[in-house]
Amino acid sequence: MEEVRSLIDQVIMEHQQIISSTQISTRKANDVAILLKLQGPAEDFVSAGTNELRRKLRNLRRALKKVEQLLQGHFDREETLISKAFGKHRTVTFASALSVLLDDHEQLRKRIMRSREWADELTTGTLSSEAWETKAYVMRSYLTHTLKLLKAHAETEEGLLKALRKELSKQ
Numbered sequence: 001m002e003e004v005r006s007l008i009d010q011v012i013m014e015h016q017q018i019i020s021s022t023q024i025s026t027r028k029a030n031d032v033a034i035l036l037k038l039q040g041p042a043e044d045f046v047s048a049g050t051n052e053l054r055r056k057l058r059n060l061r062r063a064l065k066k067v068e069q070l071l072q073g074h075f076d077r078e079e080t081l082i083s084k085a086f087g088k089h090r091t092v093t094f095a096s097a098l099s100v101l102l103d104d105h106e107q108l109r110k111r112i113m114r115s116r117e118w119a120d121e122l123t124t125g126t127l128s129s130e131a132w133e134t135k136a137y138v139m140r141s142y143l144t145h146t147l148k149l150l151k152a153h154a155e156t157e158e159g160l161l162k163a164l165r166k167e168l169s170k171q
């Protein structure tokens with residue numbers, strides 16, 4: 001049981017690291033939106049802005065890849081922990097919570113992957129300027145919402161893990 005309690009503590013600490021990395025990605029997406037506002041009217045006259053925008057998009061893609069890797073490792077540890085702990089403490093409440101958390105993991109994985117796909121599309125240079133701008137704004141909103149979902153998930157999960165740790169301490 002000590003191994004499970006230790007893993008619970010590790011997973012709770014990782015939540016802060018993941019949320020921090022996701023905030024970096026959201027900030028980079030916001031930078032892209034700011035550049036779009038500045039670049040729009042001057043696009044035909046200033047080619048340097050395009051290079052800066054591409055650099056910011058490459059940074060965003062790298063940040064999204066880092067978040068994706070952090071989440072994958074984190075979710076793998078959580079799912080291992082959850083299967084070990086819930087196998088010994090199977091209640092209707094914990095089983096229901098487990099199902100919701102696993103669904104959250106899948107949805108968050110898909111959202112990060114979709115954001116990376118959009119960032120890839122934006123760097124290809126094949127979109128019209130109108131399509132590019134629309135996609136960039138949609139991606140920014142999508143990332144902001146993903147961050148909110150990730151924070152809500154982490155808070156719910158922490159509550160569940162703390163309850164589980166308390167239950168394990170009774171033994």
